[in-house]
């Protein structure tokens with residue numbers, strides 16, 4: 001057993017017995033880590049949650065390679081992100097980013113992914129609400145890319161031809177990219193017109209699209225792509241919650 005200290009973001013916290021909690025962190029040096037923190041849940045009506053979800057700081061734990069749950073030593077938060085809890089849309093959007101990383105459950109350190117998740121969560125706390133969805137998409141797609149699932153938009157996966165400027169293509173999830181109008185299979189994958197392709201390309205590179213056309217459809221596309229490639233055929237729960245919270249003005 002060794003003592004490990006790493007930058008970490010708290011993704012989830014569950015009660016465990018009367019006085020303990022299971023905390024799941026995304027850490028910079030060893031990916032997703034679960035720890036049992038004993039004695040952090042006070043009984044008798046006192047505040048039971050010592051850390052807010054998505055707070056970030058330095059985690060210290062006793063680490064053993066062969067164990068699912070590690071032993072917690074200490075956590076010193078440096079970014080609280082308490083602003084996320086003040087608006088349900090912000091919290092739901094942050095939860096999409098957190099759940100994506102947790103579902104993929106990398107057990108290896110990935111400092112670049114850690115940095116992207118951290119930046120995305122802070123953006124969900126601070127970004128103006130009226131363009132929070134486009135901003136979420138500009139944080140979510142780069143995470144998908146970093147996890148190794150970038151959809152190919154430049155040319156058709158079947159014939160290799162780049163789609164024309166006016167051409168309606170479809171995104172074939174299984175093939176991981178576009179099918180041009182010549183190679184489409186009826187009903188296979190969502191339609192992706194020229195404007196949507198341009199905007200998706202920008203989102204993949206992390207560029208905010210303030211004038212995002214049909215943000216709800218973009219969110220559904222990202223959700224379906226993640227369901228297919230990353231979350232094992234089961235949609236992210238936080239994505240379903242987010243859809244119920246989107247105001248009609250975002251449609």
Ligand SMILES: [Zn+2]
Nearest residue numbers: 156159180183
């Ligand atoms: Zn083709």
